[in-house]
Amino acid sequence: xxxxxxxxxxxxxxxxxxxxxxxxxxxxxxxxxxxxxxxxxxxxxxxxxxxxxxxxxxxxxxxxxxxxxxxxxxxxxxxxxxxxxxxxxxxxxxxxxxxxxxxxxxxxxxxxxxxxxxxxxxxxxxxxxxxxxxxxxxxxxxxxxxxxxxxxxxxxxxxxxxxxxxxxxxxxxxxxxxxxxxxxxxxxxxxxxxxxxxxxxxxxxxxxxxxxxxxxxxxxxxxxxxxxxxxxxxxxxxxxxxxxxxxxxxxxxxxxxxxxxxxxxxxxxxxxxxxxxxxxxxxxxxxxxxxxxxxxxxxxxxxxxxxxxxxxxxxxxxxxxxxxxxxx
Amino acid sequence: xxxxxxxxxxxxxxxxxxxxxxxxxxxxxxxxxxxxxxxxxxxxxxxxxxxxxxxxxxxxxxxxxxxxxxxxxxxxxxxxxxxxxxxxxxxxxxxxxxxxxxxxxxxxxxxxxxxxxxxxxxxxxxxxxxxxxxxxxxxxxxxxxxxxxxxxxxxxxxxxxxxxxxxxxxxxxxxxxxxxxxxxxxxxxxxxxxxxxxxxxxxxxxxxxxxxxxxxxxxxxxxxxxxxxxxxxxxxxxxxxxxxxxxxxxxxxxxxxxxxxxxxxxxxxxxxxxxxxxxxxxxxxxxxxxxxxxxxxxxxxxxxxxxxxxxxxxxxxxxxxxxxxxxx
DNA sequence: CTGAAAGCGCTAACAG
DNA sequence: CTGTTAGCGCTTTCAG
Numbered sequence: 128x129x130x131x132x133x134x135x136x137x138x139x140x141x142x143x144x145x146x147x148x149x150x151x152x153x154x155x156x157x158x159x160x161x162x163x164x165x166x167x168x169x170x171x172x173x174x175x176x177x178x179x180x181x182x183x184x185x186x187x188x189x190x191x192x193x194x195x196x197x198x199x200x201x202x203x204x205x206x207x208x209x210x211x212x213x214x215x216x217x218x219x220x221x222x223x224x225x226x227x228x229x230x231x232x233x234x235x236x237x238x239x240x241x242x243x244x245x246x247x248x249x250x251x252x253x254x255x256x257x258x259x260x261x262x263x264x265x266x267x268x269x270x271x272x273x274x275x276x277x278x279x280x281x282x283x284x285x286x287x288x289x290x291x292x293x294x295x296x297x298x299x300x301x302x303x304x305x306x307x308x309x310x311x312x313x314x315x316x317x318x319x320x321x322x323x324x325x326x327x328x329x330x331x332x333x334x335x336x337x338x339x340x341x342x343x344x345x346x347x348x349x350x351x352x353x354x355x356x357x358x359x360x361x362x363x364x365x366x367x368x369x370x371x372x373x374x375x376x377x378x379x380x381x382x383x384x385x386x387x388x389x390x391x392x393x394x395x396x397x398x399x400x401x402x403x404x405x406x407x408x409x410x411x412x413x414x415x416x417x418x419x420x421x422x423x424x425x426x427x428x429x430x431x432x433x434x435x436x437x438x439x440x441x442x443x444x445x446x447x448x449x450x451x452x453x454x455x
Numbered sequence: 456x457x458x459x460x461x462x463x464x465x466x467x468x469x470x471x472x473x474x475x476x477x478x479x480x481x482x483x484x485x486x487x488x489x490x491x492x493x494x495x496x497x498x499x500x501x502x503x504x505x506x507x508x509x510x511x512x513x514x515x516x517x518x519x520x521x522x523x524x525x526x527x528x529x530x531x532x533x534x535x536x537x538x539x540x541x542x543x544x545x546x547x548x549x550x551x552x553x554x555x556x557x558x559x560x561x562x563x564x565x566x567x568x569x570x571x572x573x574x575x576x577x578x579x580x581x582x583x584x585x586x587x588x589x590x591x592x593x594x595x596x597x598x599x600x601x602x603x604x605x606x607x608x609x610x611x612x613x614x615x616x617x618x619x620x621x622x623x624x625x626x627x628x629x630x631x632x633x634x635x636x637x638x639x640x641x642x643x644x645x646x647x648x649x650x651x652x653x654x655x656x657x658x659x660x661x662x663x664x665x666x667x668x669x670x671x672x673x674x675x676x677x678x679x680x681x682x683x684x685x686x687x688x689x690x691x692x693x694x695x696x697x698x699x700x701x702x703x704x705x706x707x708x709x710x711x712x713x714x715x716x717x718x719x720x721x722x723x724x725x726x727x728x729x730x731x732x733x734x735x736x737x738x739x740x741x742x743x744x745x746x747x748x749x750x751x752x753x754x755x756x757x758x759x760x761x762x763x764x765x766x767x768x769x770x771x772x773x774x775x776x777x778x779x780x781x782x783x
Numbered sequence: 784c785t786g787a788a789a790g791c792g793c794t795a796a797c798a799g
Numbered sequence: 800c801t802g803t804t805a806g807c808g809c810t811t812t813c814a815g
Contacts, residue, residue, distance in 0.1 A: 128512075130792055141802045146794055153795090154800050176568040177514060178792035181505045182807050184456075186569075197534050197726070202524045209524075209551055218569060221549040223537055240504040241514075241546060343730050372730045379732045398525070402671050402700045404707045404732050458808055469786045474810055481811090482784050506808035509791050 129170045138166035149174060186242040189425060190220040192231065193249050198341060199369065199397045200414070201249075204268070207418025208247055215426050217244065226310065228252040235261060245425045248272065251310050264428040268421045270312045271438075277428065279421040279439045283313050286410045286443035287320025290364045290392050293408075293445055295324070297452045299362030299390055303335040303353055305346055305374060307366040317366050317394060335360070339370050346373030347380075354381055354389075361389055368393035368400045371407050375450060390451040394443070405449030412443050457498045466494035477502060514570040517753060518548040520559065521577050526669060527697065527725045528742070529577075532596070535746025536575055543754050545572065554638065556580040563589060573753045576600065579638050592756040594749045598640045599766075605756065607749040607767045611641050614738045614771035615648025618692045618720050621736075621773055623652070625780045627690030627718055631663040631681055633674055633702060635694040645694050645722060663688070667698050674701030675708075682709055682717075689717055696721035696728045699735045703778060718779040722771070733777030740771050 131149075135142045140159055147153040148163045155163075166172075180186040189212045193201045209219040220243065222234045231253055238246070245264045255273040258265060267278040294302050304321040307314035318336070325331045337353040339346040346365065350373055354360060365371035371393025378385045385391060385405055393400055396411025420439055428434075459477075463470045468487055475481040476491045483491075494500070508514040517540045521529045537547040548571065550562045559581055566574070573592045583601040586593060595606040622630050632649040635642035646664070653659045665681040667674040674693065678701055682688060693699035699721025706713045713719060713733055721728055724739025748767055756762075 128792095131794095132792080142793075143795080143803080144801060147801090150794080156800060159801085173564060173568050175509075175570070175792050176565075177505060177509045177570050178807090179794080180807095181503075181509050181792080181809090182794055184807075186505060195534070196524070196530045196537075199527070199530075202527075202530050205549070206523070206525050206551060209549065213550075216565075218548055218565070219550070220546055221533070221537065222541075222547070223534060236501060237504075237544075237546070240501050242503070242505050343726070369730075376730065376732055376734075398671070399727060399730060402697075402704065402727060403730060404704055406704075456808095459810095460808080470809075471786060471788095471811080472784090475785090478810080484784060487785085503808050506791090507810080509793090509808080510810055512791075 128175070129172050130175065131172075133170055134163065134166045134172050137170060138163045180242055184242060185244050185429075186218075187216060188218045188220055188238075188241065188243045189245050189247065189422070190222055190234070190238050190243050191247045191249075192222045192224050192234065194226045194251075195223050196221065199399050200367070200395055203397070203414040204249075204418040207415040208422045211419045211422035211426065217426070224250065226251055228257075232257060239263065245429050247421050247425055251312055264425060264434075266421045266425045266428070268417070275436055277424055277437045279417050279424065279441070281412050281417065281441045281443055283316040283443075284320040284323070286394065287317040287364065288323050289443070289445060290394065290410050291321055291324035294362035294364060294390055294392060294451070297390060301330055301335070301357070301360045302362040302364060303337060303357065303360045305337045305339045305349055305353070305363060305365045305370050307370070308340050311341070314366060321364055339366060339373075341367055341369055343369050343373045343376075346370035347377045348373075350374040350377035351380065354378065354383065363389065363391045365391065365393045368395045368397045368407060368409055371409065371450070372399060372403050375403050375405070375407065385450050386452045392451055396443070396446055400446075400448065403450075408448045408451040409446050410443040411446040413441055417441055456503070457500050459500075459502065461498055462491065462494045462500050465498060466491045508570055512570055513572050514546075515544060516546045516548055516566075516569065516571045517573050517575065517750070518550055518562070518566050518571050519575045519577075520550045520552050520562065522554045522579075523551050524549065527727050528695070528723055531725070531742040532577075532746040535743040536750045539747045539750035539754065545754070552578065554579055556585075560585060567591065573757050575749050575753055579640055592753060592762075594753045594756070596745070596749045603764055605752055605765045607745050607752065607769070609740050609745065609769045609771055611644040611771075612648040612651070614722065615645040615692070616651050617771070617773060618722065618738050619649055619652035622690040622692060622718055622720060622779070625718060629658055629663070629685070629688045630690040630692060631665060631685065631688045633665045633667045633677055633681070633691060633693045633698050635698070636668050639669070642694060649692055667694060667701075669695060669697055671697050671701045671704075674698035675705045676701075678702040678705035679708065682706065682711060691717065691719045693719065693721045696723045696725045696735060696737055699737065699778070700727060700731050703731050703733070703735065713778055714780045720779055724771070724774055728774075728776065731778075736776045736779040737774050738771040739774040741769055745769055 131142045134145045147155045212219045224231045247266050249269045267276050271278045337349045339349045393409040400407035459470045462473045475483045540547045552559045575594050577597045595604050599606045634646050665677045667677045702719050721737040728735035
């Protein structure tokens with residue numbers, strides 16, 4: 128590998144001067160600058176980022192923690208983050224945590240050892256205590272980890288309410304909910320939104336709430352049971368799109384016509400919802416925007432070296448597709 | 456940040472000794488070793504990886520290049536690679552290239568500057584020439600980039616043949632193919648496999664080959680046109696699952712009953728194929744295995760510092776679901 | 784068995 | 800405007 132010394136020698140200057148033209152800082156005679164540039168060109172020299180990082184104590188790397196990139200919600204988020212970080216010349220590190228606190232902590236310290244400049248974290252398990260040991264900026268995504276951390280989220284409760292309101296508006300009379308796993312914070316919030324809308328209805332019974340997982344097959348089974356036990360159900364609000372697709376599949380299995388006899392609405396707005404038959408109506412999150420906003424905030428915090436906490440809440444928007452009856 | 460010096464001071468030894476116990480290499484008296492360990496414990500010391508990397512010239516990082524993580528084939532691959540690299544204590548860097556050679560080259564050199572230890576690359580554009588400048592090991596994934604590079608692929612042509620043979624075996628009489636984009640190497644290979652099986656059939660006409668993209672909506676349009684133009688078609692082999700889902704949706708739109716009147720088979724075996732109605736029969740790749748094999752090969756090459764080229768070809772396996780008529 | 788010292792490649796005072 | 804020098808934190812000869 129060719130180093131700054133080689134360049135200095137060839138250009139007949141000191142390494143300091145080479146460094147100056149490299150970083151265009153400090154004064155340097157335009158003639159010598161030219162000479163240096165030539166030498167760089169000629170040797171095909173590229174500065175060693177590791178040496179730079181060692182000196183600066185920062186590595187121009189950003190890490191994103193997600194539970195599992197195979198969950199279809201996350202690739203779009205990851206893509207957004209990568210685009211922004213890349214644009215700002217950061218290297219993008221992806222970590223799958225499986226919502227396992229051990230893995231999260233291991234990653235956190237391993238990456239600190241590498242002088243990673245900042246973290247964007249989707250987690251249901253990391254707490255203030257763990258974070259306090261980290262000196263790099265962190266932005267919480269999708270879920271709020273701590274009040275003294277910047278975050279980017281979505282109006283889950285209000286969005287859930289809107290989903291149910293929508294089902295009501297198309298004349299659904301018995302509306303059930305398939306919810307996500309206990310441990311995910313969003314599960315509760317969306318359930319809460321559902322309850323806001325239904326708990327005072329005289330038809331509401333608690334067995335309209337069906338436990339699920341953020342998993343197609345389990346949601347499908349759950350929906351089958353729900354629909355078998357309660358054939359009167361004519362509307363389902365699924366806690367996310369993957370479970371919505373599961374409900375769709377359950378209905379098809381049972382010979383229930385969607386949307387004629389049953390309307391289904393999901394949450395998230397992932398691409399998967401467009402590929403089902405019928406396609407899935409959903410409360411769509413601006414996923415890409417969320418990811419890029421979080422990344423921008425992080426980059427900002429890194430360069431400002433400030434600790435001003437910002438919280439951004441995006442709104443979900445109703446995206447009508449084929450799994451719900453048309454409004455009249 | 457606490458450094459090796461602090462530890463040395465506290466333990467009353469030189470930094471060299473601390474380094475020795477850190478890396479458990481060289482002789483060190485068990486009593487002093489204990490003292491050092493205590494000091495490390497007490498100070499909560501973690502070695503600075505950047506300094507190590509600078510010294511060693513290697514960074515314990517591995518990069519994966521994929522066209523676009525939002526394409527549902529890649530998350531599983533990425534997950535597999537991350538798991539393996541993580542297991543070997545490498546940090547995982549993800550790069551979306553959009554099949555754009557400029558981005559690829561930019562990443563390649565940026566990561567070299569960071570002393571990344573190796574690359575796993577899915578690309579249709581990188582050529583031998585570009586690679587020759589890279590001194591880190593590379594494993595080509597999904598597509599072969601050069602004969603002097605290790606690679607992990609799948610039997611695309613044979614798999615495509617098997618897909619068509621399968622359609623024949625369930626009595627499809629007119630079998631069409633929706634193929635991927637020109638630029639992807641796999642498109643041609645799978646098309647070739649299709650042709651192997653149909654070009655000598657007296658019913659075959661070239662307009663049974665319908666151009667697509669690795670994209671749901673475009674494939675859907677393509678399938679609509681195909682089925683409108685040729686209502687006699689009773690079997691479709693889609694170049695991948697996303698396009699298979701598009702064909703499914705097209706059939707639903709046209710009121711064609713799948714699988715009674717039309718059988719559809721895809722390729723890849725992504726999870727998406729399980730969520731459609733009907734679910735999609737496919738020639739499934741062992742995606743996770745492919746990714747982890749590639750990662751293992753790379754880790755091996757890095758540690759052996761060897762250049763022995765290995766090529767691994769996995770086999771696709773028929774996964775029967777609901778989009779094809781049952782065998783009699 | 785242990786310490787001193789050089790050096791990985793780069794940057795930033797500090798002098799000139 | 801430019802060179803000298805110290806040092807980022809670590810590892811590894813080389814002496815003892």
